Amino acid sequence: MASSTANRWLRPEVYPLFAAVGVAVGICGLQLVRNICINPEVRVNKEHRAAGVxxxxxxxxxxxxxxxxxxxxxxxxxxxxxxxxxxxxxxxx
Known part of the structure; x- marks a missing residue:
């Protein structure tokens, strides 16, 4: 069962699909890290959240x-x- 699944998805025809999904996930991840780290409206620490608006x-x-x-x-x-x-x-x- 596992080998048939691997044979189905690990073909050269699906490599562009993997690349497109990988790029999309990478862009989403970078945007998430950017928002968490440098967005002035996102406060992760309790001290910063207590400051309000x-x-x-x-x-x-x-x-x-x-x-x-x-x-x-x-x-x-x-x-x-x-x-x-x-x-x-x-x-x-």
């Missing part, structure tokens, strides 16, 4: 404006801009 806008702004958001802020929302411009620019034809 803090109006700490500077720390919230620092958390929100992270590196990736700053990097993509002025970029166009295209995956392949050169190919898109090649097919949509009328002056190229």
């Amino acid at each position: 803090l109006d700490n806008f500077a720390e919230g702004e620092k958390y929100t404006e992270h590196f990736l958001r700053k990097f993509v802020r002025n970029k166009s929302p295209e995956i392949m801009p050169s190919i898109n411009s090649f097919f949509t620019d009328p002056s190229r034809s």
Whole structure:
């Protein structure tokens, strides 16, 4: 029974599925660790929870404006801009 299950799931055809699920789980894990460690609204310690609601806008702004958001802020929302411009620019034809 165990060998048939292994033969069914450990085929080369399912490796992309394992990779996609692994990447998704990794992204979720990184977001969880990021929220637990540096989110100003998450308090794990009892002393921090007792403080109540803090109006700490500077720390919230620092958390929100992270590196990736700053990097993509002025970029166009295209995956392949050169190919898109090649097919949509009328002056190229």
